Amino acid sequence: MARRAALGGHAVAPGQCDNLTALADLNEDTLLKELEIRYNRDVIYTYVGEILVAVNPYFRIPELYDQSQKLKYRGGIDRESLPPHIFAVADAAVSALQSTGKNQVCVISGESGAGKTESAKLFLQHIIDLSAGSETEGIADKIIAVNPLLEAFGNASTLMNDNSSRFGKYLDLQFTENFTVRGALITEYLLEKSRVTYQADGEQNFHIFYYIFAGLDASAKAQYELGSAEDHGYINGNAEALAFIGTKECRDMWQEVSACFDLVGFSQGEKDNLFAILSGVLWLGDVLFDGEDHASIVSPSSILEAACNQLGLEVGVMEAALVEQILITGGEETTKALRTDQAVDVRDATAKALYGRAFTWIIKRVNSLTGPKGRGTGQIISFLDIFGFEHFDDNSLEQLCINLANEQLQSFFNSHIFQMELDEYKKEGIDGSQVSFTDNQATLDMLLSRRPPGILAIMDEQAIMPRSTDQTMVEKFHETFGSHSSYIKPRSNDAIFTIRHYAGDVCYNADGFLEKNRDTLAMDVLGALRMSENSLVRELFDGDADDAKAAKGKRGKRGGGRGLSRNNMRMSVKKARAAEAKKQRKSVGATFKESLEKLMTSLNSSAPHFIRCIKPNQSKQKHMYADQLVKNQLRYTGMLETTRIRKEGYAVRPTFEDFLHRYMPLTFAWGIGQSANAGACRMLLEKAKLKDWQIGKTKVFLRYYHPDELNDLVKPIAGAAAVLQKVTRGFLGRREVQKLMAEKQR
Structure with missing residues (x-):
């Protein structure tokens, strides 16, 4: 219809x-x-x-x-x-x-x-x-x-x-x-x-990990010690992805990426360092641990050696950084053994930090190529x-940040659409006070408020408290927001909470929230990375080239014993602590919130x-x-x-002329050739006995249901008019026939 x-x-x-x-x-x-x-x-x-x-x-x-x-x-x-x-x-x-x-x-x-x-x-x-x-x-x-x-x-x-x-x-x-x-x-x-x-079942790692196996030649693979994709735990969980490596499509994608490297202006040395980091990340993922109270590496020594070769690290130093932690309290130094689960966390955090910082570095290099030149x-x-x-x-936490961004964008969208409505009303001189839009500001305040502290602020407070856990953080959420309209407290004692988002309720599992929010890298690992012989690794972690040279000179060949570089490690850890303290590194939530504020400032200043x-x-x-x-x-x-x-609001907004043409049968006071004006429209609406309409400067503002009411009024009139037209045409036709017959008889 x-x-x-x-x-x-x-x-x-x-x-x-x-x-x-x-x-x-x-x-x-x-x-x-x-x-x-x-x-x-x-x-x-x-x-x-x-x-x-x-x-x-x-x-x-x-x-x-x-x-x-x-x-x-x-x-x-x-x-x-x-x-x-x-x-x-x-x-x-x-x-x-x-x-x-x-x-x-x-x-x-x-x-x-x-x-x-x-x-x-x-x-x-x-x-x-x-x-x-x-x-x-x-x-x-x-x-x-x-x-x-x-x-x-x-x-x-x-x-x-x-x-x-x-x-x-x-x-x-x-x-x-x-x-x-x-x-x-x-x-x-x-x-x-x-x-x-x-990666969840059926999903894959970032494309680049598969492209390098498809595109690099044998000598390059040997240089980066890549081995076979099937050997690496971070990427071998998806058979479809491994099969894709052998396809022409995957090789073609690598060729595109390779051309991009040249276009951006990456030097061969930069590419070597970047691919070495990718290889080092993959090898790190294959380092396995065992032991309850004191983790030890049980995977073949060649695996950690390959990771260290590519990342420019000494094997002994990195091994110690993965299974032990140097604690410096009041000038006193002690070494704490890590549990196996802690060692796995340190390993994975190192891999994520290497990849994440490399990605940020690539963005900076792209911006240096495409950024504005001149005035x-x-x-x-x-x-x-x-x-x-x-x-x-x-x-x-990732979903919380993503959904927070969407809450903010939805607020921006609603405000803009609502404002467009008000602007149209203002232009036409219409009262729009009865129109409202769904305001999610209460949800945003609950998430973002500094004082009183919102969810992100409480996460940051809990992150610096020595005995806090994910459970104590959630209990603080319950205590603070238990009666909030956008918050749902669970019936169980599990570390979960639910937020009523504009798009629906989402239950968040808080396990790992605090550690993800801190996004910290073990100081021992950071100290090792700052001494790397790979200049890009050093750059990513704010290392000093002099430290790397000194460490290399003292330890001789890469891969030497742990004791040879322990002093260098201590010094690097101390420098790393001092550098991190100066930076006052922000949490993931705080950093994202700051980025979101800048984004919204930019959006609000643009059409x-x-x-x-x-x-x-x-x-x-x-x-x-x-x-x-x-x-x-x-x-x-x-x-x-x-x-x-x-x-x-007023969903139907015909111009005066369109409105009068459409519903002209309701009034005989306006006809073709007459001016289409507000008065004629008002007369028609009053005769139709409609309610809750408004007349603007050039348009009639009607509710969404008004056209149906008007059409119901027009139908019988239009039907009667059609019958009248039919009768009239018949009458005129008969008169014409009679006239012709009379003339013929003459």
Whole structure:
């Protein structure tokens, strides 16, 4: 059955409406159904107001992104004149930057597998195409070309997505006075370092670990002592991933990454050091321990030797750092033996720290290549590609941070959409005081407040208390937030707690929260890494080249006995402690909170554009639409909130002329040729005896249910008019026949 568009009342066939706010009956069901109809026709883009909804098709739609499409969506096009498209959003951002001078930002959101990364690439590519100029073509090419490098180190295959971004990315694209690109800077958020040492069933480690086995030649593999991928515990848990290493696709991906290294300008020495770190991380994962109160290494000595060779460390020093801890109290030094579980934690923390800091270093190197050169206008178009809301069977600190970011972005989204409504009302002189939006500020305050302390602040307080545990931290949560509307205390004594997020309740398992939040590296390990002969390892951990030279001179060959370098180790540990004390290193939660504050400052100073990516099914199959899955995402991404705001406000807003044309049968006081004005509209509405409408300066503001009421009034009149027309036509026809017969008889 055809639906009627809100503006003008014209019949619109299902799936044919490009902007769903133009439907008179916009609600959860129509939103869901319209998206499904369009998706099944391979129409993946739809507007809901100013928001672009993009449903992942799971295949490349022919001609959707070819040159002809790029030429259509450029030059400040009229949004209504062309079908919805991500290129239209990019064009709108460029046009707005040029016309207003205000920074623009595109917020791309959706859950894993919804297509955020691909959307971000398409948005960025079209922005660069629109602003291409001979003076900056080189830098623009580099901005696009570095993407495979970032994906290799920051993306992984998950159950939901074969190329899932495991970090958040905020990219600033800066422009010259002539609106050509002068550079780009990337800020990364919350790399999922835990993936280095553990992957859930069916998931994989970061792509780069598989690429190096597929792409490096035999001599390079020998140089980095890589061995076989099947031998390394951090990556050998997924048979599909191991099989992928032998494919042409994997080798091709390596070639892309290798070309990126050259493009960015990595020296051969830098690449050698970086690949050595990757190899060292893999070998570290194969170091095994045994023993109850005093851990000892039980794996073959060649494994730790290979790790140390690649990381530039002395075997004896690293062995001691993994199973013992140097304690310095009041100037007195003692050595404490570690339990096996503690030694495993130290090993894994070392691997995660090496990979995480290497990733940050790569981002810095990319920024040094693509960063702005020379003077410019300071005008920026940014985009945010960040993890969607997460709710797993087991949720930890990573999920808490991710969901906190989504809470903050949802607040920003709601405020913006709500403000757009108010701006429209103000422009038309309408009272919008009765319209409200769901405010999640109470949840944000509970998470972020400094005074009184919120959840993150309590985590930090507990992290520095000597006898605190995950259990005492949770008990403090219960005590502080037990009666909070956004907090649910469990019935059991387990170290769990539940938060009522905007997208649903999430239960968090607090086991390991404090240690993850501290994100500390054992001082013995830090001391060893600061003495590394691998210059990149030293740089990542703020080591001193002189210390490394001195240590090498005293111990002779790498791999010497533990006693030879114990004094060097003590000195390095002392220096590491002093350096860490000066830094006052922040916790994971505090660092993320600070990054989030900077992000929100940037977003609030820019004009936003929203792209909501939707995953139609869990199987990554084309032409498969799971209603409940899509409905949940529409809720997570705020689309249902958008329809609710429209529904509680004035969802139907025809112009005076459209309104009078549509409902003219209700009044004979207005006819063709007469002026369409507020008075005529008011007369019609009063005659119809509708309630709760408003008249603006150019539009009539109606509730979502008003068109149905008006149509019910029009139908009998229109029906009577049709009968009258039929009778009249019959009467006139008979008169004409009689007239002709009379003339014939003459």
